[in-house]
Amino acid sequence: MSLWLDTYEDIFSDFDPHPYGQRALSEDFLTEARRAVRDRRDEVPELRLLVPTRIRSLEDEITIRKRLRDHFRRHADRLARERRRGVWVSVAIAVAGFAIMTASALLRRQPETVTRTVLHVLLEPAGWFAVWFGLDQLFYGTRELGREYAFYRKMARADVVFTAYADEEPIRASGSERA
Secondary structure, three states, rough: OOOEEHHHHHEEEEOOOOOOOOEEEEEEHHHHHHHHHHHOOOOOEEEEEEEEEEHHHHHHHHHHHHHHHHHHHHHHHHHHHHHHHHHHHHHHHHHHHHHHHHHHHHHHHHOHHHHHHHHHHHHHHHHHHHHHHHHHHHHOOHHHHHHHHHHHHHHHOEEEEEEEEEOOOOOOOHHHHHH
């Protein structure tokens, strides 16, 4: 996967004055990286950043490579934890729903009273709702989180490689050719 850069600044946020090792990554850079990785089912063996020959700095590239690797790993780890937590919470909600429905069914075996009727009327729909909500969250609620995790995992495993390209100064129009 290759991304064309005009300067190293293209990787980072314009609003963050910190040095490269601490700077926030640009949303535009992350969006372009997501777009390039989105449809790939396989891993991304390397993230190739194409930089003009005249501005290359090996020292900056080492710092930027470490910053990118740390960013992608930290986000992949955080999203993995969120995903696991989301699965466990969804399963817990569904199990609680089954328990509530079981309690409602057991109430039916008790003698008819106002309290039993009210509890049954409250517990049965609550149980169904909890079961369906938990299963919905389990199968559909974590889908976007899974996509984000897949992106960050692929990027965390990719080797960051800087490659020079020969850039030329743009040809400027002379004053007489301007409109």
